[in-house]
Structure formats: C-alpha cells, structure tokens
Amino acid sequence: MAEATLQHDAAAVHGLAGEYEAPLFGAYSKKVGMWLFLASDSLTFGALLFAFSYNRISNPAWPTPFGKESIANATLMTGCLLSSSLTMVLGVLAARRGDKTWTLNWLLATMAFGTAFLVLHGLEWTRLIDHGMTPFGNPWEPGVPQFGGTFFTLTGMHMLHVTIGVIYLGVVALRKKFLPILAVIWIGGYFLIPSNNIFHYGIHALGIGLIVSALILFLKPKIYDAQDIEVSGLYWHFVDLVWMFIMPLVYLMSTKI
C-alpha cells in the first residue's frame, strides 16, 4: 500500500493520472466522514448523559413521575425507533441491489416510524408541561430543580436529531419532491398546534430544515446512490443508539411504583 503513494509523476501531482491510494479505513470517504461526525456527536450526547447520570445518582430525592402510561409510551417509542433501524437497514440492502422501488418504500417506512416517535415524544412533553414541569422546576420534588433541565435538554437534543434525521431521509428518498411535503407539514403544524403548546413555536425547526434542504437540493443536485443511503443509514442508527441510553437513564430510572 505504501509504494502506491511513492510513485507519482508530474501528471499525478496535478491529479490527472494519480496512483490509487487505498483508503486508510478501508471505506469510501463519505462513510469515514460520517463515522467521524458520529464520533463527535457521541461526545456531545456523552457529555449530556454524563451530566444526567451524575445528577441522577447524587440526588436520592430524584422525582419518579413516570407511571405505567409513561413507561408504556417510552417502550412504544423505543419499539418505533428499533423498527425504524430495521427498515433503514433493509432500505440500504435494497439500494445495494439496485431495487429503487423497495429502497423508497423502506426509507419511507423509516421516516414513518421516526415521525411516530416524534409525535409520541411531543405528546409526552405536552403532558409533562401540563403537569407543571419546566426546565427550571417540577411539581413532584421542588428541591430537585435539575430534573426538568436535564430531561428537556437530553430529550430535546435527541428529538432535534431525530427531526433532522427524518428530513435527511426525506431529501435522500424523495429529493425535490420532499420540499413541498415538508413545507405543508411546517405550515400546517404551525396552524394546527395550539399556541399554548411549545411545539407551535418549535415546529419552526422544520422551516429551517426546509431552507437548508432547498439549498442542498438546488445548489448540489444529484441522484443519491447506495452509498448516500448507507451513509444516511449510519446517521439514523446513531440516533437510535443514543435513545438506547436515554430511555433507561431518563425513564426507567424514574419509574413510579
């Protein structure tokens, strides 16, 4: 492998007839790039999870408000994400064998599961906020104000990642056809969600996603191939992976007897 890098002539220096240099990690650069991004993003979530765990252990009076309904909801959400990972990987397989129809189907299924997760999580947030939980306090243990802050930061950060993931998959699956769909969901969501709900304002994240997607689709139009779908799959599995840690730490460590 080393000798490939030693031989180069004038043409190769200008990139015209370069020697083949095998990739360091044995994978194409897009995949390595995504792994590097996921490594950095896992540090972000790692820091948040560390902080949450520290708070959880060092506070014996930690609120335990999650009863049967909340735990059932969280388990359903976990089931949605795990199933979305399965459909994602089936989509990658379909893309590898060149099956456009099933690639699209599996990607849409993944997006559907992801959206279900977001809706369920949004309903959970609304329920908790209606009970009086804020980032600065909670009605169950006033002496432990960190409960709200850590909960909303961790789950909010994750929810944002899932939202970005769904938009990413939409761009890869549907390309420019996704833009009007996203616009309808954004505007429709804004008008349908009542204004006393935080998501009435939070849904503008979809507007930002719309602008970014439009920029990417118009400035760099391309047919997304199996490699692009595999790379988007890596991001999606990462989002699922983070939830594997968030669910036990946040929900299961705070169950109400």
Added chain:
Amino acid sequence: MHDVAAHDDSKGQYFWVWGALLILTAMEVALAYNQVFQPVAMLQVLLGLSIVKSALIVAYFMHLKFESALMRWMLVISVIGLFAIMYFFFFPDAGRILRLGVR
C-alpha cells in the same frame, strides 16, 4: 463496490438482531418497572444492557463488524475508554456526594 461484504447480505440476520433488541428492551423495562435493584445498581444493570444493545446496533445495523479492522478497533477502543473514565472516575464522585453530604 469493493467495500461491500458479500456474506452479510442476509435479511434474516437483521431480523434476529431486531428481535434481540426488542427482547433486551423488554428485560430493561421489566427490571426497572418492578424496581428490582436500588438506584446505583439499577443504573449499572441498565447501562450494561444498553451497552449490549448499542453493540448490536453498531456491529450489525451500522455494519461495523464487517468494516476494516482499523476502523473497528479505533471506535471500540475509544468507546471502552469513554466508559472506563465514566465508570472509574466519574461515578465514584457522584456516589461520594451521597456519603459526604452537601453543606
């Protein structure tokens, strides 16, 4: 594509992994809902199960088991290092505050 492994193209494998993940999730929920352990031990057990679930996702769904050994080991060693720091340096601090108390 030279980097696509031929031996892992079975759909069945992915369904088995999915099933294992669902079962592990059910185990976690059962243990936690019945509050089988106290908080610190509960955290250790849940973290242990979560690490197993994550390993399955990373190895099979993210395909890392079939990637080049260099990438695999770099990621595995970083993650093990991270957990070692968390478990041996960070969590004892969190537990110590319970014994020493807060003034």
